[in-house]
Structures are given as structure tokens and as C-alpha cells.
Amino acid sequence: MPKGTLRILIVFIAACLVLLMVFRFAEWRAGSVALERYCDAPEQHLGYVRKILTEQQPAGEQSRRPFIVAAKLIYFVPRRAEETVEAYLRRIEQRIDETCP
Helix, strand or coil, X not given: CCHHHHHHHHHHHHHHHHHHXXXXXXXXXXXXXXXXXXXXXXXXXXXXXXXXXXCCCCXXXXXXXXXXXXXXXXXXXXXXXXXXXXXXXXXXXXXXXXXXX
């Protein structure tokens, strides 16, 4: 194998490992650290998530910040295909309960 090809292969493998570590860290953070922010009032956050999923303009004239915070739950706990809103909200609630001390 030519010397240049070996270097490219090593750099490619190193880049893949770094990306894998970044994704693993993000997954760990989402599962253990980021969800702790929702421990203070899980029912309130779930209410915002319900509005996001069911209403055309969930915030209306209210502040959008709580809706943005609640929307992160949708990112951290993605909705499964064909999952009802109620089942999805129960699953989010279980995930928050597992995370909160």
C-alpha cells in the first residue's frame, strides 16, 4: 500500500472515531444530564409538549421560551412512528422519572 494511502486511511479512521465519540457523548448527555432540567415541573413541560404536538400555534401571544425548552424534549425523546400523542407523553414522563432523583 502506498505511503499516502496509509496516511489517508489513518486520518479517516481517526475522524470516524472522533465522530463516534462525539455522538456517544451527546447521547449520554441527553440521557443523563439534559433531562434533569425537566425535573422541577414535569407536568408543566408535558403540557407544553402536548400543545406543540396538537395545536397549530401553541404559544399564541404567550412567551415562546417555555415552548422552546419543552421542544427540546421532543429532540431528546423522539416520537416513534405510529405512536399516539398520549403514549408518547407517557413515555416522555417515564424517561423524566427515570432521570430525576
